[in-house]
Amino acid sequence: MTADRNRCWRVARHSHPGEPFSAELFDWCEEAISEPADGEFLVRTICLAPGPAQRGYLDKGKERLLERVAVGDVMRGRGVGQIVASRHPEYSEGDIFLGSLGWQDYSVQRPRGKEFVFSTKKITRPILPLSTQLGVLGQAGVTAYFGLLEVGALKQGDRVLVTAGAGGVGSVAGQLAGINGADITAGTASTDEKCAWMCDELGYDAAINYRTESVDERLAELFPHGIDLIFDSVGGEILDTALTHLAFHARVVICGFIATDYTIDPLSGPINYRHLLYKRARMEGFVSFDYWDRYAEAEQALAGWYRDGRLFNSEDVDQGLEKMPDAVASLFTGGNRGVKICRVAPDPDRLPSE
Amino acid sequence: MTADRNRCWRVARHSHPGEPFSAELFDWCEEAISEPADGEFLVRTICLAPGPAQRGYLDKGKERLLERVAVGDVMRGRGVGQIVASRHPEYSEGDIFLGSLGWQDYSVQRPRGKEFVFSTKKITRPILPLSTQLGVLGQAGVTAYFGLLEVGALKQGDRVLVTAGAGGVGSVAGQLAGINGADITAGTASTDEKCAWMCDELGYDAAINYRTESVDERLAELFPHGIDLIFDSVGGEILDTALTHLAFHARVVICGFIATDYTIDPLSGPINYRHLLYKRARMEGFVSFDYWDRYAEAEQALAGWYRDGRLFNSEDVDQGLEKMPDAVASLFTGGNRGVKICRVAPDPDRLPSE
Numbered sequence: 001m002t003a004d005r006n007r008c009w010r011v012a013r014h015s016h017p018g019e020p021f022s023a024e025l026f027d028w029c030e031e032a033i034s035e036p037a038d039g040e041f042l043v044r045t046i047c048l049a050p051g052p053a054q055r056g057y058l059d060k061g062k063e064r065l066l067e068r069v070a071v072g073d074v075m076r077g078r079g080v081g082q083i084v085a086s087r088h089p090e091y092s093e094g095d096i097f098l099g100s101l102g103w104q105d106y107s108v109q110r111p112r113g114k115e116f117v118f119s120t121k122k123i124t125r126p127i128l129p130l131s132t133q134l135g136v137l138g139q140a141g142v143t144a145y146f147g148l149l150e151v152g153a154l155k156q157g158d159r160v161l162v163t164a165g166a167g168g169v170g171s172v173a174g175q176l177a178g179i180n181g182a183d184i185t186a187g188t189a190s191t192d193e194k195c196a197w198m199c200d201e202l203g204y205d206a207a208i209n210y211r212t213e214s215v216d217e218r219l220a221e222l223f224p225h226g227i228d229l230i231f232d233s234v235g236g237e238i239l240d241t242a243l244t245h246l247a248f249h250a251r252v253v254i255c256g257f258i259a260t261d262y263t264i265d266p267l268s269g270p271i272n273y274r275h276l277l278y279k280r281a282r283m284e285g286f287v288s289f290d291y292w293d294r295y296a297e298a299e300q301a302l303a304g305w306y307r308d309g310r311l312f313n314s315e316d317v318d319q320g321l322e323k324m325p326d327a328v329a330s331l332f333t334g335g336n337r338g339v340k341i342c343r344v345a346p347d348p349d350r351l352p353s354e
Numbered sequence: 355m356t357a358d359r360n361r362c363w364r365v366a367r368h369s370h371p372g373e374p375f376s377a378e379l380f381d382w383c384e385e386a387i388s389e390p391a392d393g394e395f396l397v398r399t400i401c402l403a404p405g406p407a408q409r410g411y412l413d414k415g416k417e418r419l420l421e422r423v424a425v426g427d428v429m430r431g432r433g434v435g436q437i438v439a440s441r442h443p444e445y446s447e448g449d450i451f452l453g454s455l456g457w458q459d460y461s462v463q464r465p466r467g468k469e470f471v472f473s474t475k476k477i478t479r480p481i482l483p484l485s486t487q488l489g490v491l492g493q494a495g496v497t498a499y500f501g502l503l504e505v506g507a508l509k510q511g512d513r514v515l516v517t518a519g520a521g522g523v524g525s526v527a528g529q530l531a532g533i534n535g536a537d538i539t540a541g542t543a544s545t546d547e548k549c550a551w552m553c554d555e556l557g558y559d560a561a562i563n564y565r566t567e568s569v570d571e572r573l574a575e576l577f578p579h580g581i582d583l584i585f586d587s588v589g590g591e592i593l594d595t596a597l598t599h600l601a602f603h604a605r606v607v608i609c610g611f612i613a614t615d616y617t618i619d620p621l622s623g624p625i626n627y628r629h630l631l632y633k634r635a636r637m638e639g640f641v642s643f644d645y646w647d648r649y650a651e652a653e654q655a656l657a658g659w660y661r662d663g664r665l666f667n668s669e670d671v672d673q674g675l676e677k678m679p680d681a682v683a684s685l686f687t688g689g690n691r692g693v694k695i696c697r698v699a700p701d702p703d704r705l706p707s708e
Binding site for chain 2: 235240254255256257268269270271272273274275276277278279280281282283284285286287290
């Protein structure tokens, strides 16, 4: 072990409706490191994955995918780490481990099955940097993969729009569209700098700055024959505008709704959902965990594209466990460019051999 | 021929946004009957099908499935009639003919292919009353059939909600759900009398009067495990409420949006579309004409259920061509109970033998 204390973020209180996510919801603690019991092992956190869903872990709204985290508990969060002590026969010191490590340096873990989100995994052939296991080769990549290829049924020649095209999942979805034969891939983002990055690094054919450009006009110009597939993580006005540009038999994949997810103003739904009828189109929501049984397929494909140099590691790394609350908050203000990662410790010098 | 004049409704003007449909938009005319040229035939209208889409034929909005009807033209409308004179070798006097007859007693017709909506057909084995060819065995039935079984992918044991459950298409969709193995079928309607009719004649397990009952509470009570399939022709608040009761992997079939179709107030979309993600559900629009190539399949199935006495002829007949404008208007105020039909002439005594 490299430190004798466990730094962690514990939940100080739940958030009020509409309250921005911030460090005020947490207490920073430094505590003794727990000891693994029989069948358990101790994991040192290397990277954590800040995600928009984490805001939901603290809010008082009634709709969420996961239970709230109780006040006083260490904040929930997926991460990748290395086993530093083990009392489980199949897990050894040095193994790379993926699981719900929480916002802390050290956690006692045990293997878990495919229960929703709490699933764990030993990574037998880790690719460096390990952050990719949480990003383009991990949750973000797998979500983009199933959303685009399975729910969206992307086919050769499709004209694709990715909203939040420079976001965590979007930055991978845009790349996967191009890799898998989309005729044109366009994305929306909040700054010119992100738009340039999308075209220069991620292979987008076009990017729309929704803060300074008319999304409606740009879509009309980029998609004169309509959009075949919308990969949407945003909702709100951008989705509503995009729905008026659907091609016949279009697919609209609902991956999230970060634009309105925590608004307390009276919400408006996608008024233009009626274009689903005009264009005989479908809108479908999904959650990547539902594809748990097929994660290996996605991970293998993603790793292949990454090794070939076709999939760019579109990650956006914050350094230090103390950054976690701000890292999550930044997701709601367009502060990230790619998959947000929080690096808690350096990658190990020595990786386990299989 | 049984009369020497052709009575017809000609378009007097187009409607203003939000203007209710009414006879004021038309001129009632009595004119000479046209003569068929070579390759044409003259059809006497027996029944017409008033439909909500007809309002769109006159309005100035930009979104519609069909072109507007020009001012001065006879109003467009599908109907069933009998050929009274023919100069086409394959069509004989006495044949029963389905096509775009228009709001008039007599029309000159010729066969047309599968062009959208203007398709025509000779009915070789007509079932009486001929109104069924426009209703439960015709467009309404076929729409319910493909919407429910194909787009909605109804399967044995599904829990089904039909909005506008006593409406033209809804009154058939509700019946087809039961016939095809739905575990529970519930519908919404605007009066207690319609609700009773749905349960007594159409085989609904339950009906909700959305004007006097809490749709939310009734759905919670009727669908404790969620709704697997929503067949929606309404949109608006009812759809939005129903979306919060989806079961996992639910299908929401968008057949129309009569609640808001002609509203000029700022529209609200289905705010609760986010439940599509929570429940991994899909919402899909369709237009029955897209299934043109498979109409025979649907018609055969519908006719079979009708002959077996399992499909009730849920039609709502107005008598007389002069009733057409009011018949269409009634569709927007919940004035119909079942498939609205306008009978222009009695069924013929003698049907053609094949």
